[in-house]
Structure formats: structure tokens, C-alpha cells
Amino acid sequence: MMDFPFPPTLKLLRWAIHGTFAVLLAIAVAGAAHEGRATVATCGVLLGVLYAAGIVIEGRLPRFGGPAHLLLGRIWLLIVTLGWAALALNSQLFVWLAFPLFFAYLHVLPLMVALPGVAVLSVAAIATAGWHAGGVSAPQVIGPSIGAAVATLMGLVYKALYSESEQRRLLIDDLVRTRGMLMQAEADTARLAERERLAREIHDTLAQGMSSIILLLRAARRDLATRPGDAEQRIAEAEHAAQDNLEEARNFVRALAPPALQHSSLTAALRRISASAAAGTPTQVRFEMSGTPVPLSADYDLALLRIAQGALGNVSRHAQAAHATVTLTYLDDMIVLDIVDDGCGFVPAQAPAETASPGYGLRTMHDRARALGGSLTIESAPGEGTAVAATLPLPEGAGR
Structure with a gap:
């Protein structure tokens, strides 16, 4: 009734x-x-x-x-x-x-x-x-x-x-x-945000790791006939990179911190990825730290690590640089991450569109910096190398 x-x-x-x-x-x-x-x-x-x-x-x-x-x-x-x-x-x-x-x-x-x-x-x-x-x-x-x-x-x-x-x-x-429409819109927004998060994580972790593995295996193939000892070392490094990549995939699926940060500080993690980024390439990467480190939240550590990984991935794939430097600087009210190389450079205004795959790394680095109230600056010119600077304000109570 x-x-x-x-x-x-x-x-x-x-x-x-x-x-x-x-x-x-x-x-x-x-x-x-x-x-x-x-x-x-x-x-x-x-x-x-x-x-x-x-x-x-x-x-x-x-x-x-x-x-x-x-x-x-x-x-x-x-x-x-x-x-x-x-x-x-x-x-x-x-x-x-x-x-x-x-x-x-x-x-x-x-x-x-x-x-x-x-x-x-x-x-x-x-x-x-x-x-x-x-x-x-x-x-x-x-x-x-x-x-x-x-x-x-x-x-x-x-x-x-x-x-x-x-x-x-x-x-x-x-x-x-x-x-009901608002709930559907919120669900769609959450789904899109999750897709965006997964896209960023895949680009900054799995894609970068696979690029390193490919470069290492290519170097091993090149050295296999003339320098088998070096080739064996490259294969071992590729195996280690694949293991790290597998761990990265498991962790971001579980939404946990990346392995590089689970048992070490941000400084140590940046030092390791700087060393591994040069593997299989002619680029020599050096890490430097300035200022007194202060404890940061996991969001800051993850953002800075991913920005460094994205910038170093661009250096290894596109820059053709002889030298690159990663510098982490702690100031009184902010923290600055600089990645500088002496490679071929490019015109930032003519970078690929944000929706294109080659430009996705730059966009995600900008997004990560903006999410924490900071900014990302890119300075480059053809033949003059590239400088990427991520500036993040320190959270309340983290400064000295």
C-alpha cells in the first residue's frame, strides 16, 4: 500500500x-x-x-x-x-x-x-x-x-x-x-585524484626504475664481449634496481612510504638515488647538503625525493650531461632542493604539453611542490644545461 x-x-x-x-x-x-x-x-x-x-x-x-x-x-x-x-x-x-x-x-x-x-x-x-x-x-x-x-x-x-x-x-x-549528484561527483573526483596519484607514482618510481634497468642492461651488452667483469657488475646493478622497483610497486600499492625512506633519512635517500641515477650513463652525479637538517613530515620527504627522482630521470634520458649536482639546503624558514646539470638544455617555454608523456614529469614536480605551498623553478637554455629548484616552506615549528 x-x-x-x-x-x-x-x-x-x-x-x-x-x-x-x-x-x-x-x-x-x-x-x-x-x-x-x-x-x-x-x-x-x-x-x-x-x-x-x-x-x-x-x-x-x-x-x-x-x-x-x-x-x-x-x-x-x-x-x-x-x-x-x-x-x-x-x-x-x-x-x-x-x-x-x-x-x-x-x-x-x-x-x-x-x-x-x-x-x-x-x-x-x-x-x-x-x-x-x-x-x-x-x-x-x-x-x-x-x-x-x-x-x-x-x-x-x-x-x-x-x-x-x-x-x-x-x-x-x-x-x-x-x-546523490554531489556524492557521485565526490566519488568521481576521488577516483580521478587516485588515478592522478597512481600516474605520478608510476612515473616517478616504476618508470624511472625501468629506465635505469634498461640503461644498465644496454651498458652490460656493450661491455659483454670486451669487458665481461664490467658487464657482470652492470647486470648485478640491474638486478638490484629491479628488486628496488618491485619493492616500490608493492609499497605504493599499499600507500606506504618508498623503500628509500623507510629505514633512512631524506639526506641518505637522496644520496643513494644520486649515486644510482648515474649508473649506466656517462653522467657523474654528486650530492651535497647545506645547513642543519631538521625533522620533516613524510609528505615533505616524499615530495622532495620524488622531485629529485623526476629531475634525475630527465637528466639521464635527455640531458646528455657530463656532470650533475643535487643540493639539499636547509634555511631558517624553507628548504630548497636544486638539481643542476651541464647538459644540452632546452627552452622551458617550448617544453612538451602537460598532457604529453615527456612533459608529465615536469608537471608532477610542479604539482608536488604546490601541494605543500612551495614552488618549482626551471632555468635552462640550449647548450647551457638545466637548473631545477624546488622551494618548500618549512612547516610550523620545524624551523630553527
Whole structure:
């Protein structure tokens, strides 16, 4: 059974009206039976069954207020009115059933039709009562008139409350839909952010590691015939790099810190990746540290490590440099990471688009710096090398 979109007050009012009809009908049927008019009493019971059937059917219709609902309701109201008229003409006891019918008219019919209908029903009740009494008296006119006026006022209040309830229901539906859309948007945003995180991690870890492995294996192949000892060393370094890469993959899937930071400081991790970045290339990479190290959060350590890995990966793949230097500088209120090489350089303004694969490393380095309130500066020119500087403000309480 469907739930009506009414607040409890409107439901109570509806059932009060139905209860009034039932009480008045029971009194009329009992009076007719007491007078020995079994046929009239039986017809009264049938009218009650018809009224109750309309209420039950109304509650089971699939679309409350739809065209089928209104059509069936108006047919039901016409049959109930005709049944009331027949009973009222046979017994004065049924005349007062017109009062709950006033509410039915105002509920089922449009207001422009319901008000004339209530007026006609009131006149019919007055005329029927006068016909049974042999003449119309003031109480017979005043009673139905007051009942019609009260029913009209209550019906208008009922319609106003229903309209407000319907507007509130529509507003709640809109809010629920909007909340669902927001939840979907948040889920999409989280999914995109996770994809972005995975893309950054894959680029800064797995891709860089695979590049190192490829360079080491190429160097080993070159030395295999003439210098087998060096080739064996390159293969061992490639195996070690592959093991580290595998550990990186397992850790970022588990969202843990990279292996380079799990058992050592940021300075030691930068020193190791500086040494491994030059493996299999003619570039000599040197690491330097300036200032007094201060404890940093895992976000700072990870961002600086990934920026260094990305910059050194670009040096090994593109710079063709003879020397490169990684410098970590601790200042009073900031920390600066510089990666400088003497390679072929490039024009930063003409770097690949951010969506292109070659330029993805630069974009992710910028994103990592901005995420911590810092900045990334790139200075380069053809034939003059490249300088990458990441500047991060120290968190509150981390400075000296």
C-alpha cells in the first residue's frame, strides 16, 4: 500500500473526516433498522461499503494524484452522492451525511467545480430535510449552511497544507537528488585524484626504475664481449634496481612510504638515488647538503625525493650531461632542493604539453611542490644545461 505524501496533521484530518462519515452513517443505519426499515438500512450498509472501497482503492493506486486516480475518484464521488440522495429521500436520518461529503467534493474536484457542488449539495440537504418535515425551518437552513461554510474553510486550509506539503516533498526530492549528484561527483573526483596519484607514482618510481634497468642492461651488452667483469657488475646493478622497483610497486600499492625512506633519512635517500641515477650513463652525479637538517613530515620527504627522482630521470634520458649536482639546503624558514646539470638544455617555454608523456614529469614536480605551498623553478637554455629548484616552506615549528 502506497504512503500518501501528507504530514501527520493532514493524515489525521483525512481520517477524522472518514470517521465522521462512518459515525453518521452508523447512526442513520441503526435508526432505520430501529424503525423497521430493513431495506433502507441495508442500502445504508452498501453505501458504507462503497465509501470504504473507494478509500482502499485510493490507497492502492500506483500514482497518487494522476489522471486515472482523479477520474476514478470523481466516478466514486458521483456514485456516493447518488446513493446519499436516494437514502436521504427515503429517511431524514441520512441527510446529515452531506457534511462529510462537502469535504469529499473539496478534495476530489477542482476548486472552481467543488464550491458550486458544495452549494448544490447544501441546497439539496435543506430541501430534503424540509420535504421530510413538511416545510423548511430556520434550523434546517442554518445547519447545512454552517456545515457547508465550515467544510469550505477547512477544505481550503486542507488544500493549502497539502500544497505546502507537496512543495516540501518536491524540495526534499530535489535535495536528495542533489546530494546523490554531489556524492557521485565526490566519488568521481576521488577516483580521478587516485588515478592522478597512481600516474605520478608510476612515473616517478616504476618508470624511472625501468629506465635505469634498461640503461644498465644496454651498458652490460656493450661491455659483454670486451669487458665481461664490467658487464657482470652492470647486470648485478640491474638486478638490484629491479628488486628496488618491485619493492616500490608493492609499497605504493599499499600507500606506504618508498623503500628509500623507510629505514633512512631524506639526506641518505637522496644520496643513494644520486649515486644510482648515474649508473649506466656517462653522467657523474654528486650530492651535497647545506645547513642543519631538521625533522620533516613524510609528505615533505616524499615530495622532495620524488622531485629529485623526476629531475634525475630527465637528466639521464635527455640531458646528455657530463656532470650533475643535487643540493639539499636547509634555511631558517624553507628548504630548497636544486638539481643542476651541464647538459644540452632546452627552452622551458617550448617544453612538451602537460598532457604529453615527456612533459608529465615536469608537471608532477610542479604539482608536488604546490601541494605543500612551495614552488618549482626551471632555468635552462640550449647548450647551457638545466637548473631545477624546488622551494618548500618549512612547516610550523620545524624551523630553527
